[in-house]
Amino acid sequence: MIKIEDRLSLLNYKIDKSYEHITINPSICETCPDHFCTFACPAKCYTLIDEKLNFKYEDCVECGTCDTACSHGSVAWTNTKGGHGVKYKFG
Amino acid sequence: MIKMALEIIVMIKQVPDSSEVVIDPVTFTLNRGAARNVINPADENAVEQALKIKDANNDTHITVITMGPPFAESALLDCMAKGVDRGILVTDRAFAGADTYPTGLTLAATITKIGKFDIIFAGEESTDSSTGHVGPGVAEFLGIEQASYTSNSWVEDGKVFAERQLEDGVETVKMEPPCLITVLTNSNIPRNATLRMKIDAMKRGIETWTLADINLKPEWVGLKGSPTIVKSMKSIQEKKRAGKKFTPDQMDEFVDELISKGILKFGGD
Amino acid sequence: MSEFDVIVVGAGPAGASAAIRLASNKVNVLLVDRADPPGSKNVSGGVLWGDSLSQVIPDWEKSNMLERYVEAKGVTFLTKDSKISIDFRSKKFGEYKSGYTVLRTKFDAWLAKKAKDAGAMVVSGVTVDKLAMKDGKVIGVEQSGETITSDSVILAEGANSRVAYDSGIKKKPEDQKIALGVKEVIKLPEKTITERFGLTSPKMGFASEYVLGFLDGGVKAGGFLYTNRESISIGAVISMGDLRKNNQTYSFNVIEQFKDHPFIAPLIQDGRVEEYSAHLVPEGGMSVDSVYGNGYMIAGDTAGLTFSNGLVLQGMNYAVVSGILAADSFMERKSKGGDMNFENYQKNLENTFVLRDMNNFRGLDQVTWSESIHSTIPAIAEDAMLNIFSENGNPKKHLSQIVISSALKQKDKRKDLAVDLYRMLRRM
Numbered sequence A: 001m002i003k004i005e006d007r008l009s010l011l012n013y014k015i016d017k018s019y020e021h022i023t024i025n026p027s028i029c030e031t032c033p034d035h036f037c038t039f040a041c042p043a044k045c046y047t048l049i050d051e052k053l054n055f056k057y058e059d060c061v062e063c064g065t066c067d068t069a070c071s072h073g074s075v076a077w078t079n080t081k082g083g084h085g086v087k088y089k090f091g
Numbered sequence B: 001m002i003k004m005a006l007e008i009i010v011m012i013k014q015v016p017d018s019s020e021v022v023i024d025p026v027t028f029t030l031n032r033g034a035a036r037n038v039i040n041p042a043d044e045n046a047v048e049q050a051l052k053i054k055d056a057n058n059d060t061h062i063t064v065i066t067m068g069p070p071f072a073e074s075a076l077l078d079c080m081a082k083g084v085d086r087g088i089l090v091t092d093r094a095f096a097g098a099d100t101y102p103t104g105l106t107l108a109a110t111i112t113k114i115g116k117f118d119i120i121f122a123g124e125e126s127t128d129s130s131t132g133h134v135g136p137g138v139a140e141f142l143g144i145e146q147a148s149y150t151s152n153s154w155v156e157d158g159k160v161f162a163e164r165q166l167e168d169g170v171e172t173v174k175m176e177p178p179c180l181i182t183v184l185t186n187s188n189i190p191r192n193a194t195l196r197m198k199i200d201a202m203k204r205g206i207e208t209w210t211l212a213d214i215n216l217k218p219e220w221v222g223l224k225g226s227p228t229i230v231k232s233m234k235s236i237q238e239k240k241r242a243g244k245k246f247t248p249d250q251m252d253e254f255v256d257e258l259i260s261k262g263i264l265k266f267g268g269d
Numbered sequence C: 001m002s003e004f005d006v007i008v009v010g011a012g013p014a015g016a017s018a019a020i021r022l023a024s025n026k027v028n029v030l031l032v033d034r035a036d037p038p039g040s041k042n043v044s045g046g047v048l049w050g051d052s053l054s055q056v057i058p059d060w061e062k063s064n065m066l067e068r069y070v071e072a073k074g075v076t077f078l079t080k081d082s083k084i085s086i087d088f089r090s091k092k093f094g095e096y097k098s099g100y101t102v103l104r105t106k107f108d109a110w111l112a113k114k115a116k117d118a119g120a121m122v123v124s125g126v127t128v129d130k131l132a133m134k135d136g137k138v139i140g141v142e143q144s145g146e147t148i149t150s151d152s153v154i155l156a157e158g159a160n161s162r163v164a165y166d167s168g169i170k171k172k173p174e175d176q177k178i179a180l181g182v183k184e185v186i187k188l189p190e191k192t193i194t195e196r197f198g199l200t201s202p203k204m205g206f207a208s209e210y211v212l213g214f215l216d217g218g219v220k221a222g223g224f225l226y227t228n229r230e231s232i233s234i235g236a237v238i239s240m241g242d243l244r245k246n247n248q249t250y251s252f253n254v255i256e257q258f259k260d261h262p263f264i265a266p267l268i269q270d271g272r273v274e275e276y277s278a279h280l281v282p283e284g285g286m287s288v289d290s291v292y293g294n295g296y297m298i299a300g301d302t303a304g305l306t307f308s309n310g311l312v313l314q315g316m317n318y319a320v321v322s323g324i325l326a327a328d329s330f331m332e333r334k335s336k337g338g339d340m341n342f343e344n345y346q347k348n349l350e351n352t353f354v355l356r357d358m359n360n361f362r363g364l365d366q367v368t369w370s371e372s373i374h375s376t377i378p379a380i381a382e383d384a385m386l387n388i389f390s391e392n393g394n395p396k397k398h399l400s401q402i403v404i405s406s407a408l409k410q411k412d413k414r415k416d417l418a419v420d421l422y423r424m425l426r427r428m
C-alpha cells in the first residue's frame, strides 16, 4: 500500500499563489457531525488536526468531489484559473 | 514625477518543466519522463516585472524575444496574451548547439536589429542549464549597464532603479537607460492572461526571424561559435553514509559521539 | 456580428470532436480549455470503445496516440478470497470494433492539435466563467468580466460542470448522480504486459471491469484494469452515496485495497506507480433537464451522457458522438438561416445509440450498485464453484442443485436478489 502523500508527490502542480480556488467556512466545519470531506477527498486535502478541520488547496486535483460531499454548505468551489493547478502526465 | 514611454525587451527561454522530473516514491530514483516545455520560471517573473513597469508608465512598449525551435512560438504567445506588445522568435538551424556565448551574441544582435530600447529584462538563470551567463553576456555585448538578481525594479524621473538581493541585504541601484536587469525566480506573482487577450495575441501572431535577419555570420553562432566543448559528463555518486539512531533519552551519548567524531567542537581552545 | 460562429467550452473528446467537425466545415470556431496543455486535467480509465472518432478523423486508428487494441475483455467478480471472471476473447474483435486504450493527457492534446490543424482557434489555460446571456439567449461566454461573442456555444466542460451550474442550466449533482473515480498508472515493460495478460502482440490489449465485493466496511466500488503499451491503468469508481453511508473508508485507500487483492497484485507486480489521479464520473444517465437551449448545446459528461454503473464504464465514445452531433446540429441550423434553438440536436441524439443507451440503462444502476451484484451473487457463485471444484468427500450433485443450495445460504438476501434480477432482465 502506497501512502497517499507519496502518491501525491508524483504529481506536478502549477500552484496559484494568488488564488485559493476552494475555501471552507470554519464556523460551519466546527459543528460538522460527519466530516465526510475527510473521507471523500481523494487528495487528502481535508484533514482533522486536534478535532479541527484543516484544508489545503495546494494538493487538490480539482475533481469537484468535496463540493458534493459536504452537505453542510461549507465548501465554496471554483475552478483554478490561468492553467494553474494539477497537470497530469498520463491522465 | 514624469512618466516615460519606454521601450522594453524581455528575453525568454522555453525549458522542460522541472517539476515533471520527480522522485519515485518506491525506488527514490529520479524519474524524468518526457517533461513538457514551459517558459523558464524566472522569465515569467521577468515578463511580469516588465508588465508592472508598463502598468506604471503609459505608452510603454514591450517586445519579448527568444532564440529557440519553432514550437517556442507558444511561449511568446503566452507572454503577448499577458500584455506584451510584440513577440519575436529567432530560429535557424545554424543556432543549434549554442553555448552561452553565441546565445548571448545572437540575442544581442537581435536586440540591435530591433533598435531602440530602454530596459532589457532576463531571468536570473534557466532551470535546464542554469549558467546565468546569458543576461550579463548580452549586456556586455551591447556595452550597457546591468543589475543582476533583482527582486523589484521601477522607473523614476528617467532613471531605472532596481533592488538587488544580496547575501547580506538589499542593494538599490540607479542606472541610466539603456540597461539590463536580471530577475529572480519567484520575485513576483505573474498575472493570468484573459481569454480576450489570448485571442488578440493569436490574431496578432509572432514574428519569425532567422540568421539572415540579424547580420551575424554562420560561424559565429550555434555549435561553431561555441567556445565550450563538453569533454565528458558524470553523474554524482552519493557516498554511502553510516547512520546511527539515538533516542531522546540518549542525548548525552549523542553529544559524546559528535565530539568524538570531531563534528561538534567547543570554542575557546 | 458575433466574433465566432461557435465557441466550444472544453477540449475533452466531446468539445474537441465538435471543434474538429466545425472547423473542417469552415465554421469559425473557438475551442477553449482551462488546462494548459489541453488534456492535462483529464482522467479516464481509458478504453475508447467503438469507431465514432472516424467520423472526424478518418485515419484515427493509425495514430500513435492509441495504446493497445482490446482483444481480451473481462468481467470479474472479486470476493475476499476468490475471483470469478469471464475472459472474453474473440476473433470477431477484428470485424467488430472493440476499442483502444488511451492515456488522456496525450490523447486530448492530440485531439486539440487536430482541431487547430482543421482551422479552429485553440486557446488553452483559460477558464471560462459563465455563459453570456442577453434577452434569454446565450450570446457567447464570459471570462474575467469580458464577453466573447458567438452565434452559439457548445458546452463540453465535463462532469464537474461549473459553467453550467453558474449559468443556471444544470443543478449540482446528488449522490446518486455522481461517483468518484481514482486511478493509478503503473509502469511495466511492454513485453511483461504482453506476456502477463496472454496477449497475441504488443499492439493488443486487455481490459476488464471488476465488481469489488470485498472492500472494508462494505463500500461498493467498481474496479478497472486496462493495459497500455508500457503501463497499466488501474482504478476504482466509488459510489458516492455508499462512501457517505460508510463514512470511515478513505476514498484514496479503496484503490490500494483493489491493488492488494491476491488476484490483482500479481498482475501489477514489479510495476512502478507513475501517476495517481482522480475525477468525477456522472452516473445514472442524463443530468440536465434539456441538452439544448437558445444559443447553446450541452455535450458529453456535462449532459450526463455517460454510461457508468460500477460494471460498465463508457463515456468517451458518447462524448465524441454527442460533440459531432452538436456540431452538425449547428451547421444544419446555420444553413437554413434559422434561429439557434437546437431542438434538432435533441432529435439527432435520439436517433443514435447515445440516448437509446441512456434510456435502456436508466434504472439499471440501481442493480449494478446493489447488494446483489456486489456481494450476494459473488458469494453464491463462490460457494457454488467451491462445491464443484473441491473434493469434500460427498457425492457430486447436479450443477443446478449446487447453485440452489449455495443460493439458499444467502436466504435473507433472496428477495432483493429476485428484484434485482427482474430489473436487470427487463432492461436488457
Ligand SMILES: Cc1cc2nc3c(=O)[nH]c(=O)nc-3n(C[C@H](O)[C@H](O)[C@H](O)COP(=O)(O)OP(=O)(O)OC[C@H]3O[C@@H](n4cnc5c(N)ncnc54)[C@H](O)[C@@H]3O)c2cc1C
Binding pocket: B011, B012, B013, B040, B042, B043, B046, B065, B066, B067, B068, B096, B097, B098, B099, B100, B101, B103, B107, B121, B122, B123, B124, B125, B126, B128, B129, B130, B131, B132, B133, B134, B135, B228, B229, B230
Ligand atoms: C558547459 C556547457 C556546455 C553546453 N553545451 C551545449 C551544447 O553542446 N548544446 C546545447 O544545445 N546546449 C549546450 N549548453 C546549454 C547552453 O549553453 C544553454 O542552453 C544556453 O546557452 C542558454 O544558457 P542557460 O540556459 O544557462 O541560460 P541562463 O544564462 O541561465 O539564462 C538566463 C536568462 O537568459 C535568457 N536566455 C537564455 N537563453 C535564452 C534564449 N535561447 N533565448 C532568449 N533568452 C534566453 C533568459 O532570460 C534566461 O532566464 C551547454 C551548457 C554548458 C554550461
Ligand SMILES: Cc1cc2nc3c(=O)[nH]c(=O)nc-3n(C[C@H](O)[C@H](O)[C@H](O)COP(=O)(O)OP(=O)(O)OC[C@H]3O[C@@H](n4cnc5c(N)ncnc54)[C@H](O)[C@@H]3O)c2cc1C
Binding pocket: A079, C009, C010, C011, C012, C013, C014, C015, C032, C033, C034, C035, C038, C039, C041, C042, C043, C044, C045, C046, C047, C048, C049, C126, C127, C128, C129, C156, C157, C158, C159, C162, C163, C181, C182, C183, C235, C236, C237, C278, C279, C280, C281, C299, C300, C301, C302, C306, C313, C314, C315, C316, C317, C319
Ligand atoms: C476513472 C475514470 C475512468 C473512466 N474510464 C472510461 C473508459 O474506460 N472508457 C470511456 O469511454 N470512458 C471512461 N470514463 C469516462 C470518460 O472519461 C468521460 O465520459 C469523458 O471524458 C467525457 O468527455 P467530455 O469531453 O464530455 O468531458 P471531459 O473529458 O471531462 O473534458 C472536459 C474538458 O473541459 C475543460 N473544462 C472544464 N471546465 C472548463 C471551463 N470552465 N473553461 C474551459 N475549459 C473547461 C476540461 O479541462 C476538460 O478538458 C472514465 C472516467 C473516469 C473518471
Ligand code: SF4
Binding pocket: A024, A028, A029, A030, A032, A033, A034, A035, A036, A037, A038, A046, A053, A069, A070, A071, A072, A073, A074, A075
Ligand atoms: S467541509 Fe463540510 S463535510 Fe467537511 S468538515 Fe466542513 S462542514 Fe463537514
Ligand code: SF4
Binding pocket: A022, A040, A041, A042, A043, A044, A045, A046, A059, A060, A061, A062, A063, A064, A065, A066, A067
Ligand atoms: S476538488 Fe477533489 S481533490 Fe480538490 S479538495 Fe475537493 S475533493 Fe479534494
